[in-house]
Every structure is written in C-alpha cells, then in structure tokens.
Amino acid sequence: xxxxxxxxxxxxxxxxxxxxxxxxxxxxxxxxxxxxxxxxxxxxxxxxxxxxxxxxxxxxxxxxxxxxxxxxxxxxxxxxxxxxxxxxxxxxxxxxxxxxxxxxxxxxxxxxxxxxxxxxxxxxxxxxxxxxxxxxxxxxxxxxxxxxxxxxxxxxxxxxxxxxxxxxxxxxxxxxxxxxxxxxxxxxxxxxxxxxxxxxxxxxxxxxxxxxxxxxxxxxxxxxxxxxxxxxxxxxxxxxxxxxxxxxxxxxxxxxxxxxxxxxxxxxxxxxxxxxxxxxxxxxxxxxxxxxxxxxxxxxxxxxxxxxxxxxxxxxxxxxxxxxxxxxxxxxxxxxxxxxxxxxxxxxxxxxxxxxxxxxxxxxxxxxxxxxxxxxxxxxxxxxxxxxxxxxxxxxxxxxxxxxxxxxxxxxxxxxxxxxxxxxxxxxxxxxxxxxxxxxxxxxxxxxxxxxxxxxxxxxxxxxxxxxxxxxxxxxxxxxxxxxxxxxxxxxxxxxxxxxxxxxxxxxxxxxxxxxxxxxxxxxxxxxxxxxxxxxxxxxxxxxxxxxxxxxxxxxx
Numbered sequence: 225x226x227x228x229x230x231x232x233x234x235x236x237x238x239x240x241x242x243x244x245x246x247x248x249x250x251x252x253x254x255x256x257x258x259x260x261x262x263x264x265x266x267x268x269x270x271x272x273x274x275x276x277x278x279x280x281x282x283x284x285x286x287x288x289x290x291x292x293x294x295x296x297x298x299x300x301x302x303x304x305x306x307x308x309x310x311x312x313x314x315x316x317x318x319x320x321x322x323x324x325x326x327x328x329x330x331x332x333x334x335x336x337x338x339x340x341x342x343x344x345x346x347x348x349x350x351x352x353x354x355x356x357x358x359x360x361x362x363x364x365x366x367x368x369x370x371x372x373x374x375x376x377x378x379x380x381x382x383x384x385x386x387x388x389x390x391x392x393x394x395x396x397x398x399x400x401x402x403x404x405x406x407x408x409x410x411x412x413x414x415x416x417x418x419x420x421x422x423x424x425x426x427x428x429x430x431x432x433x434x435x436x437x438x439x440x441x442x443x444x445x446x447x448x449x450x451x452x453x454x455x456x457x458x459x460x461x462x463x464x465x466x467x468x469x470x471x472x473x474x475x476x477x478x479x480x481x482x483x484x485x486x487x488x489x490x491x492x493x494x495x496x497x498x499x500x501x502x503x504x505x506x507x508x509x510x511x512x513x514x515x516x517x518x519x520x521x522x523x524x525x526x527x528x529x530x531x532x533x534x535x536x537x538x539x540x541x542x543x544x545x546x547x548x549x550x551x552x553x554x555x556x557x558x559x560x561x562x563x564x565x566x567x568x569x570x571x572x573x574x575x576x577x578x579x580x581x582x583x584x585x586x587x588x589x590x591x592x593x594x595x596x597x598x599x600x601x602x603x604x605x606x607x608x609x610x611x612x613x614x615x616x617x618x619x620x621x622x623x624x625x626x627x628x629x630x631x632x633x634x635x636x637x638x639x640x641x642x643x644x645x646x647x648x649x650x651x652x653x654x655x656x657x658x659x660x661x662x663x664x665x666x667x668x669x670x671x672x673x674x675x676x677x678x679x680x681x682x683x684x685x686x687x688x689x690x691x692x693x694x695x696x697x698x699x700x701x702x703x704x705x706x707x708x709x710x711x712x713x714x715x716x717x718x719x720x721x722x723x724x725x726x727x728x729x730x731x732x733x734x735x736x737x738x739x740x741x742x743x744x745x746x747x748x749x750x751x752x753x754x755x756x757x758x759x760x761x762x763x764x765x766x767x768x769x770x771x772x773x774x775x776x777x778x779x780x781x
Contacts, residue, residue: 234365234507235267237515243282244270254411256426256465256472261391264509268364268388271512274301274521275363296528300597301514301521307607308513309358311633312640316672317351319648322665325717334665337652341667344651348382354644354669357384361501365510366390370408371495371650373658380654386410387509390498391472394508401505405432406496409472411465424465425480428472431458431494442492444653444664452492460484491657497647503639513601520597527590534583602632626675637671644669673708682709699723 231239238244244266257265273279277297319341323334345351357367366387374381389410392403409428416423439451461479489495500510514521598605604626605611648667655661686705689696697705703716713719 231263233263234509234511234515235263237511237518238267238270240519241270241282242284256409256411258391258472265388267512271364271514274514274518275305277302279522279525294529294533295525296532297525298528300524300594303608304514304517304597304601304603305359305362307603308362308632308636309355311607311629311674312358312362312636312671313355314672314674317354318670318672319345319667320670321667324665325715331665333661333663337655337661337663337665337667340655340661341648341651344379347377347379350382353382353384357499360384360387361499361510362513365501365512365515367499368408369497369499369647371497371647371654373654378658378660380651382651387498390496392498392508402494403508404494405430406494407472408496426463426465426472427461428463429458429460431456431489431496433457433492433494440492443656454492456489456491456494458484458487458489491653493650493653495650495654497643497650499643500639501636503635517597517601520593520600524590524593524597527586527593531583531586531590534586602628604629630675633674640671641668675708682706682711 235244244263270279270282273281277299279297279301280292280295283292283295319338321334321338321341323331324338353369357369361367364387368385368387368390370383370385371380372383373379385408389408391407391409393405393407394403398404407428407430409426411424411426413422414425415421433454434457436453436455439453440455441451445452460483462481464480498508500508501513502511504510594608594610595605598608598610606625607629645666645668648669649664652661652664652667656664682705686697686702690699690702699720700716703713703719707713707716
C-alpha cells in the first residue's frame with residue numbers, strides 16, 4: 225500500500241486521490257515553481273478539472289481506458305460554483321463611500337470620492353472582473369487583483385490573475401498579516417526572430433516593501449503618525465528558461481529583458497490584493513467551496529456512469545438461451561455482457577433477464593447522494609433546481625430553509641468585505657497621490673440581497689407593522705424589509721424623501737403639531753422661502769398638489 229503523507233493543510237481534501245501525491249503528477253507544475261507551492265498548484269489543476277467535467281484525468285492509473293472514457297460527468301461541480309457565486313454577488317453590487325451616502329449633510333470630499341470611484345468602476349469594468357474572480361476563488365480557493373497607475377488614462381488600472389501565478393513570500397517572523405514581498409510569475413512561449421524556433425520564457429513581476437534612506441510623508445497618513453521609512457519597489461523581467469536555470473527565486477539578475485527594475489512606486493503598500501475563499505488568519509491561502517464534497521461528487525459521477533450503463537441494459541436486456549455453455553475468459557469471467565447480450569446454456573429455452581430493479585435502486589441512490597450534496601455544501605435544493613415550482617412552499621418557509629446557506633454566504637461576504645475595502649482604499653490612495661482627491665474616506669463594495677422571499681407576505685407584514693395609529697417599526701426598517709423581499713428600491717433614503725414629499729396629510733399633521741412651516745416645506749421638498757412662508761401659502765401649495773383633497777382643512781400657523 226502506498227504510504228500516505230501526514231500533511232494537514234488547505235488541500236488535504238485531495239489526499240484520497242493517488243494522483244495528488246504521485247511523483248509523475250508534479251510535472252503539472254513547471255520546474256521553476258518552488259517545492260512548497262507544488263501541492264497548491266496541483267490542487268488548483270485538479271479542482272479546475274472537476275468544474276470542467278474532466279475529473280476522469282485524476283483516476284487511478286490501474287483503470288483501463290474504456291472505464292475512464294465511459295465516465296459520465298454532468299456538471300454538478302460547476303452548478304455548485306455558479307449557485308454560490310450568484311448568492312455572494314447578490315441581486316445588486318454598488319460602491320458606498322462613508323459620508324457620501326445616507327448622510328445629512330453629506331461630506332463634500334466623500335461625495336467627490338464616491339463619484340470618482342463609480343466612474344472608475346465603470347471604466348475598469350469592475351463588476352465583470354469581480355464576477356470573474358469570485359468564480360475563481362469559489363472554485364480554486366484563491367484569486368488575485370493587481371492595481372497599477374496608468375499615466376495615459378490618468379486612473380488606476382485593475383487586472384485579475386490566476387492564483388497559480390501568485391507566489392507571496394510568507395515570512396513567519398513578519399508580524400503583519402500581509403507579505404512584504406510578492407511575486408507573480410508564469411511561463412510562456414515566444415518564437416526566436418532569427419531561428420523561428422519556440423523558446424520558453426518566464427515572466428516574473430515582483431513587489432517588495434523596502435526601507436528608505438530618508439523618511440517620507442504620504443498624504444494618507446494621519447497627522448499624529450510619524451513619517452514612513454518604507455516604500456514599494458517593483459521589478460518586471462523576462463528570463464529565457466533552460467535546464468540549468470529554472471528556479472523562481474534563484475534567477476540571476478541577468479534577465480533577457482527588463483521592463484522595470486527596482487522602480488520606487490511612491491507608496492507604502494503592495495498593490496496586490498489576494499482574495500481567499502475562506503478565512504486565512506493562520507494559513508495564507510483559502511479553501512475551495514468544492515473541497516468538502518469532493519468524494520460525494522466522485523460518487524455521483526460513478527452512479528451516473530452506472531445509471532447510463534444500466535439504462536442501456538434495461539432498454540435492451542440480455543437474453544439467456546439454455547443449451548450451450550456461457551463463453552468466459554481464462555479467469556472465468558463472461559467475455560461479453562451488456563445491452564442485447566445473448567447467454568447460451570442448458571436445454572435451449574430462452575429467458576429475458578429483467579435488470580429494471582437495479583436501475584430503480586441506482587436512481588434512489590443518486591437522489592440520496594444529491595440530497596447529501598445539498599446538505600454538506602450548504603446549498604438548498606431549491607437553488608440547485610431540484611424543487612419543482614409547484615412544490616415551493618411559502619416565501620417565509622423557503623427563507624427558513626435557506627438558513628445554512630445564508631450563514632455560509634455571510635461568512636464568505638465577511639472575508640470579502642475586508643478585501644474589497646482594501647482594494648478600494650488602494651485605488652483611492654492612488655487618486656490622492658496624483659492629486660485628484662484631497663482626502664481618502666472609507667469605501668466598501670456592498671452586495672445586495674440573495675435570499676428568495678414572498679413579496680406578498682412581506683408587504684402584508686409591513687402594512688401591519690407600519691399602521692397609521694401606532695407604527696411598530698420605522699419607515700426605514702419597513703423599506704429594508706421590502707428590499708430584502710426583492711422590491712426594486714435603489715436608495716432607501718431617497719425613497720423616504722419621495723414618500724415624505726407625497727405624504728400630504730402627514731405634512732399637515734406635522735404643521736399642526738409643530739407650527740413650523742419650514743419643517744413642512746423641507747419635508748415636501750418645496751423651494752419657497754422658509755422665513756416668509758405662511759400657513760395659508762402652505763395650504764395653497766398643498767391644495768395644488770396632486771392627491772390632496774379640496775375638503776382637507778389646513779390648521780392655522
């Protein structure tokens with residue numbers, strides 16, 4: 225028996241696969257990849273195979289070619305990934321800068337930053353890149369964003385990279401949660417312009433935080449903080465790979481080509497944001513959402529393969545004819561057995577073999593595996609398309625069944641909140657560095673609701689709680705309930721302003737209670753001078769507004 229390595233890490237889920245630890249499988253990782261990263265890159269490759277219906281590539285080499293080619297993979301891993309990504313992204317995605325939205329009054333600098341970030345997100349196709357990386361981190365466990373200033377476009381550029389290109393230097397003595405040196409590296413081919421032969425090159429981009437000879441003051445540093453003595457330096461080079469020179473960190477400085485060499489970028493952070501799928505406070509890398517259900521996925525594939533073979537046998541069952549011996553091989557096994565097989569033995573009577581019961585048993589087992597997959601992956605069967613429309617319970621009951629999935633998505637969003645906050649902070653600091661804004665405010669990427677809900681039940685609940693005589697909830701809470709139920713309200717504060725501006729009877733009640741005409745005009749969004757307005761003028765404007773009854777009376781000012 226092959227000895228099992230005693231390794232407990234993010235990729236231990238794969239240790240039941242012989243290919244994970246076979247020497248020949250390490251050829252998937254190029255020779256320049258550090259030994260400590262080979263296991264990670266191997267796991268990435270295997271996970272990508274599952275999502276692309278190619279997990280057969282990692283079957284034991286003892287299986288014959290027909291067994292491998294006849295395996296049926298119907299896309300269950302990809303469905304899991306799509307369902308999780310859809311929930312994480314939610315129905316909407318928007319950038320919110322503290323002090324720019326839902327503030328009265330709004331902070332001018334925050335409003336400028338909000339507008340600038342929204343414009344940047346549109347030009348950089350931020351949400352498309354977020355969607356791409358969310359698929360990647362859900363599938364593989366990790367994803368990478370890189371930000372760099374483009375002087376021609378006068379804005380930061382955002383790029384996404386495969387995590388297999390990401391090689392951070394994890395220093396145990398580093399008390400920071402972020403590495404101080406990060407490499408991006410990948411291999412590519414290029415034709416020699418003289419010989420026309422293909423040559424293998426390695427491109428390596430390096431960022432490192434290094435000490436400065438003279439301290440520097442960065443514009444985002446708080447006044448009480450001392451000047452910084454570090455800055456980020458960048459290298460970008462290409463090496464011609466050869467047998468004697470294939471180590472990522474052992475490359476000589478004599479590169480075939482340098483596009484950047486030790487350039488001081490002028491800021492004190494590495495503009496690379498690593499997005500893990502799970503918490504990585506102890507271990508830097510994340511865990512794929514498929515990891516815990518890999519063996520269930522294997523069993524589903526095996527069952528689907530058996531189902532396909534069994535259905536063929538049921539549609540064209542074997543026939544046994546008594547009279548001659550059944551042909552066997554030298555080990556006593558039947559040489560041919562499958563749809564339409566004729567087995568001869570005995571006195572010549574023919575009997576059809578009924579195999580439908582095995583098909584029923586396999587169907588029940590397949591349902592059991594799919595149900596267990598739903599439980600262990602914390603994805604409700606309704607999201608996986610296994611609940612028929614006429615079987616869907618009420619919205620509240622359906623929402624309760626989503627509790628495990630809701631907890632999963634909350635955990636994943638908690639991790640992403642920190643990372644996207646960091647991404648937008650880096651972008652804002654670059655804008656500040658080049659003088660396009662005067663101050664950096666905290667900014668977040670906010671994902672919308674993902675839970676299914678019954679709009680009718682939600683509206684009934686809000687009507688009951690927001691009653692006229694004695695409301696039990698505020699208008700803002702009521703609108704939040706409706707938003708969570710799927711009512712298309714983009715901005716709750718603006719919606720409150722619209723409601724107040726159209727609530728004429730409520731404005732009269734406010735005027736009666738306070739006698740303050742200025743408050744009434746502010747509530748209605750009117751532009752008359754608040755110092756000179758009178759109760760009669762309010763009554764005139766109210767009566768001229770649509771929906772106000774002429775019989776309504778206006779109390780004296």
